[in-house]
Amino acid sequence: MVLARLILGLLCLSPMTGYELKKHFDSSINHFWNADKAQIYRTLAQLVDQGYATVRTVPQSNYPDRQEHHITEAGREVLNQWLSSGAARSPERDPFMGQVFFAAELEREGIEQLLLERRQATQYVLDDYLSQREGIDMRAAADRRSFLMAATLDHAIRQQAAELEWLDAVLEHLP
């Protein structure tokens, strides 16, 4: 359901193939959602037979035909409905916090290793986000669309930064 709306959102920006959608999920959108390509193609098919999108086959020389998906008026409507239907809140879900919660089963070194490993992974993700932001920073604040898109990346950056601080605090005070 959420995936269907996100795809509609992307199609709203510009018509796309499933392949291009997947690339967006892997890059511009990866800080708040990702999806398997199988799932993308299936959702796309579903959107089409719900009448929220249409396909136009664009032949290419040298490359496979593009199945360009266009959002329809009905599609725009459900997207707007989703955006107006209230702020979504999905259940918090973090397996790593589960590991920390039960980490007392390990010895001290095991716990420290767990936290340090996560610290490294988090730093890596944060650096990735920061480099993504460099590409947009200044030109962003201009129009509302770019501002909001950049804002979601800022959110991800804040979250990762907060986690780093937390990890350091835990490592420091671990009894």
Added chain:
Amino acid sequence: MVLARLILGLLCLSPMTGYELKKHFDSSINHFWNADKAQIYRTLAQLVDQGYATVRTVPQSNYPDRQEHHITEAGREVLNQWLSSGAARSPERDPFMGQVFFAAELEREGIEQLLLERRQATQYVLDDYLSQREGIDMRAAADRRSFLMAATLDHAIRQQAAELEWLDAVLEHLP
């Protein structure tokens, strides 16, 4: 898979019924995981026939029999394996950020409403976490187990607080 490990973790603390497990997911654990009760009972059955837990039916007067689930040695082993197998990182997934990303489809008031609604919900969740923490704060730092459990709650608190700051920043600078 993660759910199975979390249940083992809880059973490791003390033998429990599916019903009690569900209550833990709804209260002590809700800041990093939640699960449907159907899923809990099914996973529990699966743990039993994998040999990671055993059931003991405890009859009660006035109430239905308790199906007390006990973790086995094999169960303790796989739990430890999971804890030692490296810090987990699940793909970031937040439908609300999706709404913000595409919120430019709405007019300014719609966007503000979306953000304010989320602000309220986040404040509510934060308050809940803060009141949960009051119950443990001081006695916590004592042993390692309590410290780590409290730490995961602190993590959730930091995340919610960071989100509040972010929401305010976005609301303030929204063009």
Added chain:
DNA sequence: GGCGGGTGGGTGCAAAATCAACTAACTGTG
């Protein structure tokens, strides 16, 4: 000439998760 990587699109299957009911008995409140 073969190999890796990119473009583009799929299928099949299984596990994980959610939704909605339904059983069945007890307990407290108005």
Added chain:
DNA sequence: CACAGTTAGTTGATTTTGCACCCACCCGCC
């Protein structure tokens, strides 16, 4: 006495997700 809520567990259907494959053809490189 009726009704809501708690304790305890179960079933069926459906959706969502993830993994592993598969097709076809292109390009550039060694």
